[in-house]
């Protein structure tokens with residue numbers, strides 16, 4: 001073999017080796033692609049599964065809603081459809097429902113064809129009611145309430161003591177007042193006080209606003225009241241705060257519109273629930289109203305709102321305290337004195353005072369300053385009191401058409 005031949009063979013070997021390297025690379029690439037495609041396939045299959053089940057869901061026939069009335073021994077149950085007429089049926093139960101979940105009174109979904117029970121629905125507490133529960137405690141404390149010393153003491157005696165120190169009442173042998181009614185003009189701190197007591201006790205705070213109850217849920221007020229008290233029992237110890245009570249608690253009139261009758265049904269339910277609470281000791285009820293004069297007398301009977309706390313517009317000392325509370329959160333010049341401001345704001349409520357402080361702050365900001373001056377307060381005083389004169393008196397009770 002000549003040199004030239006050897007060189008030729010060597011060159012061929014180099015070429016083959018290079019090709020080998022390239023092929024190896026190609027193979028690796030191909031393998032990588034295969035893995036990628038497999039992953040992709042898996043993902044697409046999963047998507048497909050989801051879409052299929054979604055489609056099934058969309059195609060599935062609607063379910064009827066009913067309530068469980070009885071459980072028979074042969075694994076069948078008596079249900080009542082919620083539709084018109086609401087006849088009773090004896091039906092089968094889906095195997096997927098554990099027997100112990102079949103509680104009489106629960107809401108169930110029913111197959112349209114066989115009326116068989118398909119599932120047990122969650123307890124029918126309305127989102128408005130469950131949403132009314134304040135899970136986090138209000139952050140308001142007694143220190144944030146100005147000038148209502150006497151009222152606050154009464155409220156604490158009636159609400160805080162029975163919850164925190166029930167033995168006080170037990171020793172003397174009397175029942176604590178069942179319900180406390182805070183009555184007074186708008187913006188005087190009623191809601192504020194209720195929040196402060198809730199904060200001071202460990203109790204759950206449930207707040208429901210009367211006007212919302214009547215306006216949003218025509219025809220359902222009574223049911224909501226029932227559910228609210230159900231929730232209260234479940235969550236006890238707790239404080240139920242019924243704000244704007246006048247919108248449901250207005251005196252019953254006769255010959256009124258259907259809307260009024262609805263409000264009255266709600267009121268009747270409220271009265272019934274409060275009576276039913278006679279035996280439940282760790283639920284306290286606070287009501288608030290601007291118009292105690294138009295409330296139904298039945299609400300004030302013993303065992304219901306039997307303690308009325310009058311929350312009036314603050315006097316000069318009270319106003320000074322309220323100013324102090326709100327000023328403490330602001331940066332103000334030395335010349336701003338709560339006492340002087342209180343003297344100039346005869347007839348203002350706590351909410352007005354809060355408003356004035358905010359307006360004064362706005363004047364400072366508009367002026368490019370970050371400290372509020374006495375002059376800002378003078379401007380704010382003018383603005384807010386002008387607004388107050390233009391304002392109409394407290395809105396009367398909510399009435400339907």
Ligand SMILES: Nc1ncnc2c1ncn2[C@@H]1O[C@H](COP(=O)(O)OP(=O)(O)OP(=O)(O)O)[C@@H](O)[C@H]1O
Nearest residue numbers: 144145146186187188189190191192322350351354
């Ligand atoms: N006594 C007070 N001390 C401190 N701040 C007060 C006082 N009263 C009212 N305020 C301020 O005014 C705001 C509104 O008061 P609040 O909501 O308690 O009034 P209200 O009596 O419930 O009025 P309404 O009858 O209109 O519901 C409060 O958030 C608070 O900032």
Ligand SMILES: [Mg+2]
Nearest residue numbers: 190191243288
């Ligand atoms: Mg209020």
